[in-house]
Amino acid sequence: MTPLNIEAVLELGNFSLQISEQLPVDGVLGVLGGNGAGKTSLLRLLAGLEHPHSGRLEVDGVCWFDSERGIALPTHERRVGMVFQDARLFPHLSVAGNLDFAARRARGPAVPREQVLDTLGLGPLLNRRPAALSGGERQRVALARALMSAPKLLLLDEPLSAADMGYRGELLSYLHEVIGSFGLPTVYVAHTLDEMTRLARHLLVLRGGKCVANGRITEVLAQLDLPEVSQGHQSGAVIEATVAAHDATYQLTHLTFGDQQLSVTGLMGTPGDQLRIRIYATDVAIATRRPEAISIRNVLTATVDGIRVDAQLPYADVLLTSGGHPIRARLTRASLDELGLAEGQSVFALLKAASLVSD
Amino acid sequence: MGIEWQALALTAQLAAVTTGCLLLLATPLAWWLAHSARPWAGWVEAVVALPLVLPPTVMGFYLLLWFAPDGGLGSLWFNLTGGPLNFTFTGLVLASMVYSLPFATQPLQAAFAGIGPGILEAGATLGASPADRFLRLVLPLSRRGYLTAGVLTFAHTLGEFGVVLMIGGNIPGETRVVSVALYEAVETLDYGSAHRLAGVLLAFSFVVLLLVYGLNRRLSFRLGPGI
Numbered sequence: 389m390t391p392l393n394i395e396a397v398l399e400l401g402n403f404s405l406q407i408s409e410q411l412p413v414d415g416v417l418g419v420l421g422g423n424g425a426g427k428t429s430l431l432r433l434l435a436g437l438e439h440p441h442s443g444r445l446e447v448d449g450v451c452w453f454d455s456e457r458g459i460a461l462p463t464h465e466r467r468v469g470m471v472f473q474d475a476r477l478f479p480h481l482s483v484a485g486n487l488d489f490a491a492r493r494a495r496g497p498a499v500p501r502e503q504v505l506d507t508l509g510l511g512p513l514l515n516r517r518p519a520a521l522s523g524g525e526r527q528r529v530a531l532a533r534a535l536m537s538a539p540k541l542l543l544l545d546e547p548l549s550a551a552d553m554g555y556r557g558e559l560l561s562y563l564h565e566v567i568g569s570f571g572l573p574t575v576y577v578a579h580t581l582d583e584m585t586r587l588a589r590h591l592l593v594l595r596g597g598k599c600v601a602n603g604r605i606t607e608v609l610a611q612l613d614l615p616e617v618s619q620g621h622q623s624g625a626v627i628e629a630t631v632a633a634h635d636a637t638y639q640l641t642h643l644t645f646g647d648q649q650l651s652v653t654g655l656m657g658t659p660g661d662q663l664r665i666r667i668y669a670t671d672v673a674i675a676t677r678r679p680e681a682i683s684i685r686n687v688l689t690a691t692v693d694g695i696r697v698d699a700q701l702p703y704a705d706v707l708l709t710s711g712g713h714p715i716r717a718r719l720t721r722a723s724l725d726e727l728g729l730a731e732g733q734s735v736f737a738l739l740k741a742a743s744l745v746s747d
Numbered sequence: 748m749g750i751e752w753q754a755l756a757l758t759a760q761l762a763a764v765t766t767g768c769l770l771l772l773a774t775p776l777a778w779w780l781a782h783s784a785r786p787w788a789g790w791v792e793a794v795v796a797l798p799l800v801l802p803p804t805v806m807g808f809y810l811l812l813w814f815a816p817d818g819g820l821g822s823l824w825f826n827l828t829g830g831p832l833n834f835t836f837t838g839l840v841l842a843s844m845v846y847s848l849p850f851a852t853q854p855l856q857a858a859f860a861g862i863g864p865g866i867l868e869a870g871a872t873l874g875a876s877p878a879d880r881f882l883r884l885v886l887p888l889s890r891r892g893y894l895t896a897g898v899l900t901f902a903h904t905l906g907e908f909g910v911v912l913m914i915g916g917n918i919p920g921e922t923r924v925v926s927v928a929l930y931e932a933v934e935t936l937d938y939g940s941a942h943r944l945a946g947v948l949l950a951f952s953f954v955v956l957l958l959v960y961g962l963n964r965r966l967s968f969r970l971g972p973g974i
Contacts, residue, residue: 435868435872436871437868437871437872462871462876463868463871463872464870464871464872464873464874464875464876464877464879465822465874466872466874467871467874469872470872471868472865472868472869474865476865476868477865477867477869478866478869478870478884479866480886480887487868489875489883490873490874491872493874493875493879495874533873534872534873535873537872537873543872600827618827695893
């Protein structure tokens with residue numbers, strides 16, 4: 389997958405979106421932020437549905453917008469495949485008609501229609517009208533339609549939000565499958581960390597129209613002072629680990645990262661594979677001495693790298709470094725004080741669980 | 748005593764030509780009204796709606812002056828073609844277009860506004876140019892608006908009387924339409940002719956409306972509710 393470089397210096401009128409960033413889209417660039425942070429505005433600027441009052445936008449070396457040189461490439465010439473929150477299927481066309489609309493206007497290499505239909509499970513829906521589809525089905529058709537237009541850049545605006553709760557996991561799997569098999573540079577807007585960690589490698593965090601973090605997801609997730617990744621039960625770290633061995637007897641996979649070892653349940657990958665492991669902050673406990681006679685198998689040696697306490701909350705967030713990777717732990721403030729933790733201290737991190745980010 | 752086929756044919760021709768020309772003219776106007784954010788769009792909207800409230804004779808009077816050889820449009824027309832506008836079929840078509848303007852514009856404006864920007868934005872991201880989006884998305888999604896606009900304009904032109912009387916007069920084959928012929932028949936107490944003309948027009952109008960509403964139902968069934 390070739391990284392796609394977005395250079396954006398954008399200013400948008402009364403709602404001030406001010407971004408001046410280089411965004412490498414190597415696979416999926418996640419855009420995270422609360423309501424009104426400017427996530428959708430950013431996508432609309434990229435798609436050319438909105439033009440900034442001033443600024444410059446360059447994608448993959450091609451200028452799409454430059455207020456000084458008077459360049460504003462219209463949307464239909466940008467070759468962006470956009471999936472809107474509300475699908476926006478053409479109501480007068482069947483599912484097949486919607487896909488054909490996109491395919492006939494595709495300006496890139498022909499997209500294998502069968503593969504798109506198979507990947508998104510659309511075969512049985514082809515003759516249906518959009519009005520007869522469920523929310524999740526509409527999003528799948530919208531995604532297929534965007535793919536059929538042979539885009540250079542895929543823009544996804546909270547594609548899960550229109551799907552029923554129980555169906556989001558399935559839709560996320562479809563998305564993962566699509567991104568994996570079509571290898572398109574993608575900008576993905578979402579507001580849950582779980583979606584992000586599943587898909588994105590690079591994370592941009594917006595707040596009030598400004599960029600507050602931009603970097604590899606492993607690094608951004610570790611920022612204690614960033615409420616977007618610190619609040620809520622999904623806060624946690626992603627580490628990249630290598631499969632060392634399988635234990636068929638106990639059905640475990642042993643992994644290494646840096647000088648640390650870790651095992652996860654189930655037999656994953658083959659030795660030598662790189663896997664992404666998600667470790668929630670609430671699943672990490674800290675001990676100042678190596679615990680004995682304990683059921684938890686994953687005990688890592690770590691150093692305390694930072695502590696963030698909010699006197700209003702019962703919890704404290706602790707950032708650890710283990711095997712060169714940042715890991716977050718959430719303790720009660722009471723425990724923090726009892727253990728007397730301080731920055732630079734060597735501790736043991738006990739992982740109650742570590743889950744694989746399927747990759 | 749036969750039926751005045753000439754008047755009937757002329758009426759149908761007038762209604763058809765007016766409807767065709769007016770739909771072409773009203774399309775860009777309605778599009779602009781549906782999307783313009785300019786403050787004076789309200790003024791244009793009010794002017795377009797004037798024929799709804801003005802008595803036809805008032806409009807006919809102003810058109811008569813405007814179409815006259817020394818009037819604004821009349822003199823321009825004379826310079827271009829060497830002929831007059833008043834008391835001609837062309838003049839009648841132009842007057843009918845003014846008279847039916849709101850009936851064509853308002854349904855189209857509502858249809859265009861109902862499509863909303865979302866669908867067109869989706870079209871643009873899929874590589875459709877503005878003209879492409881209009882032809883492949885706006886037109887098919889406004890089918891019912893065009894149907895309504897066409898029927899209303901056609902029907903309204905069929906029933907036109909006041910304006911025709913003012914600027915068209917009663918020239919057989921040129922401006923003598925059914926409503927005028929009917930009026931004359933009644934004036935001369937020729938109730939037999941009046942019955943026949945009125946009966947043919949009534950039956951014709953009913954059949955046209957029946958076809959249109961049947962088609963409308965089929966369209967709405969195919970598109971699903973709310974579209």
